[in-house]
Amino acid sequence: MSTTLRPPRASAPPTVPGALPVIGHGIPLVRRRLQFLQEARRYGPLVRVRVGPTTAYLVNDPALLRQVLVTDAARFPRGIHFRKARAVAGNGIITAYGAPHRRQRKLVLPAFNRKRVQVYGDVMHEIAFQRIAAWPQDSPIELKPEFVQLATTVGTKCLFSSELGGSAVRVVERALPILTRQVSLRAMDPTGLLERLPTPARRRFDETMAELNSMIQQIITSYRQSDREEVDLLTMLMAATDEDTGRGMDDQQLRDEIISILLSSAETTALTLSWSCYELGRAPEIQRRLQDEVDSVLAGRAPTHEDLGRLDLTRRIIKETLRLYPPTYFLSRAAAQDTELGGYRIPEGSIVLYSFYSQHRDPLLFRHAARFDPDRWLPGREDDVTTEAYMPFGEGAHRCVGEGFAYAEAMTTLALIAGMWHLRPVSDRPVRPVGTVTLVPDGLRMTVRRRER
Ligand code: HEM
Numbered sequence: 001m002s003t004t005l006r007p008p009r010a011s012a013p014p015t016v017p018g019a020l021p022v023i024g025h026g027i028p029l030v031r032r033r034l035q036f037l038q039e040a041r042r043y044g045p046l047v048r049v050r051v052g053p054t055t056a057y058l059v060n061d062p063a064l065l066r067q068v069l070v071t072d073a074a075r076f077p078r079g080i081h082f083r084k085a086r087a088v089a090g091n092g093i094i095t096a097y098g099a100p101h102r103r104q105r106k107l108v109l110p111a112f113n114r115k116r117v118q119v120y121g122d123v124m125h126e127i128a129f130q131r132i133a134a135w136p137q138d139s140p141i142e143l144k145p146e147f148v149q150l151a152t153t154v155g156t157k158c159l160f161s162s163e164l165g166g167s168a169v170r171v172v173e174r175a176l177p178i179l180t181r182q183v184s185l186r187a188m189d190p191t192g193l194l195e196r197l198p199t200p201a202r203r204r205f206d207e208t209m210a211e212l213n214s215m216i217q218q219i220i221t222s223y224r225q226s227d228r229e230e231v232d233l234l235t236m237l238m239a240a241t242d243e244d245t246g247r248g249m250d251d252q253q254l255r256d257e258i259i260s261i262l263l264s265s266a267e268t269t270a271l272t273l274s275w276s277c278y279e280l281g282r283a284p285e286i287q288r289r290l291q292d293e294v295d296s297v298l299a300g301r302a303p304t305h306e307d308l309g310r311l312d313l314t315r316r317i318i319k320e321t322l323r324l325y326p327p328t329y330f331l332s333r334a335a336a337q338d339t340e341l342g343g344y345r346i347p348e349g350s351i352v353l354y355s356f357y358s359q360h361r362d363p364l365l366f367r368h369a370a371r372f373d374p375d376r377w378l379p380g381r382e383d384d385v386t387t388e389a390y391m392p393f394g395e396g397a398h399r400c401v402g403e404g405f406a407y408a409e410a411m412t413t414l415a416l417i418a419g420m421w422h423l424r425p426v427s428d429r430p431v432r433p434v435g436t437v438t439l440v441p442d443g444l445r446m447t448v449r450r451r452e453r
Contacts, residue, residue: 010345013057015048016040024050033435037330037358046342049353056332056351057341062365062389064342065354068333070396072341078398079334079351084186085263087195088179088209090252092260093401101397103242107249108257109401111236117404118305119231120158121412125302127153128413132420140426140445143277147270147413152176154409155265159258160219161232168215172262175212178205179259180267184437216255233261261402267438268327269406273413274444275325275433276317279372281425281446286374287418289313291451294418308411314418316374318410322392324372329357329439331394356391357439365389421448 016039019025028036029051037058040047045061059065068076077097086095093104110116131150135141156169182205186194194202219234228235237257241248249257280287293313297303303311333352338345346352363369365386367376376384393400400406417423424447432442 010340010343013046013048013342013344014043015050016043016058019050022053024052024054026050026052033330034357034433034439037355037435038361041358041362046344051351054351056353057335057344057346059341059352059354060358061342062359062386062391065359065391066388066395067341068352068354069391069394069398072339073396075336075339076333076352077336079332081187081332085183087186088183089260089263090256092253092256094260094264095256097398104253104257105397105401107240107242108237108261110240111233112401112405114404116231116233116236117408120154120233120405121303121305121308121408123157123161124154124409124412125416127157128409128416129302132413132416135421135448137450138447140447143274143444143446144270144441147273148176148266149173150413151266151270151273151409152262154269155262158405159233159261161230162219162222162228168219171211171215175208176262176266178208179212180263180437183263187437212259213255216258217251220251220254234258264400265402265405268402269409271325271327271438271440272318272321272406272410274441276321276410276414277417277423277446278425278431278441278444279321279324280317281423283372286313286317286372287423290317290414290418294415298415298419300419303412303415305408308408311411311415313374314411314415315407316377317414318407319377320372320374323360323366323390324370325433325439326356326360326392327438328392328394329435330355357433357435359389359391362389417448420451422451423448 016025016036018028020027025036029049040049040058041060043060045059045064047058047060049056049058059068078095082095082097089095091100091104093101093108096104128150131146131153152173153169156172160168182201185201186192220238223234223238234254237254238248280290290313293311297307297310301307308315331354333354335346335348335350335352338348340346341352360366361369366389367384375381393403393406426445426447431444433439434442
């Protein structure tokens with residue numbers, strides 16, 4: 001007889017109260033998701049949530065989340081959201097996991113190192129300047145679409161700096177919202193029916209993919225046919241070689257990485273800028289300090305990479321915005337096997353959910369958590385923050401590769417705005433964040449008035 005000792009069987013974690021038969025927590029998850037995620041923290045570090053008939057596990061504790069994303073990441077690979085993104089991003093870095101992901105990430109990372117981001121800085125400034133200088137004074141501007149267009153142009157121009165880049169911007173601008181919407185709809189449909197039904201939305205999606213693929217293929221072919229001097233993202237991706245095989249990426253893989261980068265970059269950076277402007281409009285004192293900083297460091301010039309290092313408050317404003325409004329606020333992994341987390345059992349195949357939004361707004365982790373206070377990140381105020389719980393760019397093997405890029409773009413744009421304009425809210429009514437795929441403002445319009453100097 002075998003005498004192998006088995007560890008005691010761990011129990012299931014508590015279920016958040018209020019689940020209804022069949023639909024589970026479907027109603028609060030759809031109607032008031034952000035509030036639900038915050039309330040769910042009361043019930044423990046790991047809780048069960050019923051997503052319709054499926055049981056998911058929601059991680060409410062930063063140490064456990066670090067375990068999922070970093071120390072035990074092999075047991076928690078990417079889940080359903082990422083599989084559904086394959087229809088768009090193929091086997092790109094945002095959908096791959098395990099060994100293929102590690103290989104791809106190594107190839108992609110050099111395109112985002114500090115030196116490269118410095119080079120993209122000029123493109124960022126030029127595009128942001130053109131748009132922001134043309135803002136209409138005193139008439140309401142819908143900020144989110146404005147910044148999505150700006151970030152899409154920046155992303156596309158940094159990828160393809162060549163002539164073709166101009167028409168590429170228009171194709172990408174048209175495609176991104178359609179692709180993002182389809183991926184998010186499909187992620188919420190475990191039956192897979194949406195992908196198969198010949199609906200008008202599905203047809204539009206197929207046409208958009210075809211147009212985008214053909215545009216990207218044309219650009220790759222033209223880059224392959226000439227000795228290019230450009231220092232853009234695509235050139236970097238094409239130059240990267242696998243250290244074991246010595247081979248570079250084929251056209252299909254390049255396409256997948258281009259789409260991965262476009263999908264990850266525009267909306268996230270645009271949202272960061274939108275929420276920063278919103279908070280500055282509500283905090284005239286912080287806006288005035290930002291203007292003083294920008295005037296004294298830049299004195300009307302375009303910021304260089306060294307200047308960005310001196311724009312200390314600008315950086316803290318972005319950092320604090322990403323605490324209160326992390327764009328990718330709700331993500332998932334899947335349990336690869338029967339496993340344990342925090343002493344609780346999680347069966348194989350279960351969805352593991354986590355929310356940076358609720359973690360960053362937990363008053364036990366951040367003092368006066370709901371308050372927009374960029375100075376909480378100053379040295380000496382360490383007691384007001386839990387640094388390990390701050391993770392807007394994720395953690396571990398899938399941590400964002402574009403953090404430096406995003407900071408450079410957001411800081412350059414915010415500094416330009418602060419140099420030229422006063423931001424004012426259109427109304428005193430607070431703007432609610434709404435949790436869709438990303439954390440979007442529910443109707444954010446602001447006016448601008450030219451600064452007198
Ligand atoms: C403020 C803006 C941004 C935020 C908040 C953000 C957030 C994130 C997060 C949370 C992840 C990890 C997802 C996961 O763990 O599954 C991620 C991954 C990624 N991000 Fe970002 N991101 C931002 C901007 C950008 C930009 C500008 C780029 C590119 C230009 C970019 C490219 C990527 C890529 C390629 C990945 C996949 C990395 C991998 O799986 O190895 N992101 N991002």
